[in-house]
Amino acid sequence: MENSPVRTERIERVLELRRQRPRSWFLRVSWLIALAMIAWAWASSGPLLGRLSAERRRQNFLNFCGELVPSPVQKSGNWLEAFPWAWELLAEDGFIALLITVGIATAAIILAGAFVLPLLPLASRQLARPGPFGVWPGRGGRIGRIWWRLIGPATRFGFVLCRAIPEYLIAFLLLSLIGAHRGTGEFRYENAWPLVLALAIHNLGILGRLWGEVVENADGAAPTHGIASGGSRSGVYATRVLPAGFNRFLIYFFYRWETCVKDATVLGMLGLLTLGKLIALSKGFFWDEMFFYILLGSAVILVGDLFSTYLRKRLR
Amino acid sequence: MSAHVGLPRSLAGRLGARRWVVVGIAITFLICAWSLGLTPAGLVPPDARHWERTGNFFAAALSPAMDYQDPDTPDDANPIWLKGLLGLFHTLRYAFGAMSIAIPLALVMGFLGASAWWPERRGPLLGVLLRGVFITCRFVMSLARSIHELIWALLLLSAFGMSPLAGMMALALPFSGTLGKVFSELIDEEAREAAQALQAVGHGPIQTFLVGIFPGALPNLITYSFYRFECALRSSAVLGFVGIETIGLYIQLSHEEFFYHEVWTYLYFLLALIVIVDLWSAGIRRHLNPATEWRTVR
């Protein structure tokens, strides 16, 4: 142990360092707000479990669970009868709805990606500025300078707006504007555009953010070299930034695809096309069929999840 | 000033094997579009009635309602801006409540679904047990994730009747699945080196987790939780469409009556809330990771 005067000095020094240490009031205030809001959320919710008595609720719950069991099994008690019943549901509407769901999700995410790719350099902090990557931009070009100062934040804000609106809302609104059906008489079919557009717009914002982060965090050496040898922003973006980030782009792309399938399922509840439509139709009358369709959608997503995980391992 | 480099003559050569991925994706899109019957005609309103509606709708964007459009509104009803705020409060309530359930649940599931804290030398029995718990947890989380919040809401409301808890659980269950999965991945990927270093000087597995792995992963956990909270807000708004009272419900009701100005009022409220939360979340990210902040390249 050190002797006393040295120790006292040390204690003082440590206390001084402690006083100086970096503190973030922003984080503290945020933390407090979050806790306060959580407490308020629980306290102000009124009767948490609703107005029914515990006994009624338990009864409702058991009844409901009973209804979920496939109807042939309910009657005969034999679970093997579930298979032909499930097969019929699949063959009639289920399988097609499933394909449509996946189709809508796929079309939407591809659209989103295709439109994000050219917009991405406009949202990048390094590329969308008067002198990309900090390079001297040269003299003059006042309008050009203003453009480059504004386009970055504007594009990023555009992405924020796109992802701020829930896709269900966009679809809901678009349906009433674009209309759910096309064609007449025999050739009448359901228009998939409202759903595809809704998903595409929403995911435009999300991919813009996710892919944008890949671009921001990427190593600046290669693109700077591109500029140094006379390249333009688009040239450098296409030939150096994109190839470098390609794998991570794919990872995010498939992750969003998976979410799109889930969302596409539910968008059908607006009344058309996907598994959601079947779910909404059978709700209230055929709980067992509804449950089957729910599990069907779930199974597809689980498979997609496994595929995604496998892909991520290969792309790392 | 700069000569235009442009794309090299052989983009295929530059992309290499990746070009097949791009081509594959393009072909997939065409197949989907064709089989879904997506035509340019499908993008625009089909008849005069719809065109009128569209025109009205977008025109209303510029003049959101300051007052109720329904002439039958009782005189003592809340002014519309207050109703909008209340709608936001309800939305926030469900979101905060759901996250306060989802985060602890996800921490537990994330811990059990991670393998970075397993002791390096373990007997066969312990190994099997750990593996079993690991796989079960991951499966349960995936299952919870795969069912959309709205469907959870349908199920829970039908099973338990309308109640605030049902609404919160409808959000909390799938979100704890997503959060849990991300937590377990963060734990497994981000912290292996520190964990090994600590085990090398004699820390036990749980000890390593609590003092090495968890504090190390904490900033990313918090950042991701904030992102999830933003999603919870959006989902909470959408719950309005199944009857739970959030701002989505007000939007749906106004929309049914074609009160587009009111719809836009509520939309603007919702947008404002989400943009504010987005900014807040960006601030949190900056303050949590000061060392990795983007620096000007100069």
Place this chain on the structure above:
Amino acid sequence: MPEPSFDCIGVTCRFGSLVAVDQVSLTIETGEQLALIGPSGSGKTTLLRVLNTMRAPDEGTLSVFGAPIEGNDSRELRRLRSRIATIPQHLGLVPNLSVIQNVILGRGGRRGTARSLRDILFPSRSDTLAIHEILERVGIEEKLYQRTAQLSGGQQQRVAIARALFQEPEVLLADEPVSAVDPARARDTVKLLVELAKERAFTLCLSLHHLELALEFLPRLVGMRHGAVVLDGSPDSLDEGELADLYRLDQAEMMADA
């Protein structure tokens, strides 16, 4: 005569078909300072892991502090490891914890989980003062409460050294402590480690691939190549040709790299 810190006899480690450590027999006495030298891939890291009991040898025996480790259960191993400090190649610090929090974890092996948690959240006064003293010794005392991620690479290395010192070990194993820093800093670090080893009387074993540093500061050099020990002695007794051979690439390697 105290027991040797480490006694390896015929230790071999394999990763699949690759032999990382090949029949190594090595004795390290208490208080010795030695450098493990050799090109990358020669098995230095694996050998250090074996010495730290983090990996069991596939063949051969290892005795630590005079006792063979074969029969040890995990509790005994943890006790052993708490007497051996390590500085891994990538330091293994927790980036968003502060310096004091990282250093205090050095003693976590001797203290239980509950105490470690308390250490992180509310470090005791005596610990804080002791850590400040150590940080002074390694030259970064003003960084006591700084977030580790905000320090430079060289400073983070000092934190790792401080953590090892706080552990009050009987042995310090350092894996390539200077590979990522510039030559001046590298020299300072090796010099510091050797000084500390003499001051605090612990056994020191560094792996290095800077030959000049090893020759300048360490009294014993053990050269490894393809997992086997090919030379072992003090700088004076070693032949220049032997040392050159250590790093020479033979035809097959050069072709393989191309």
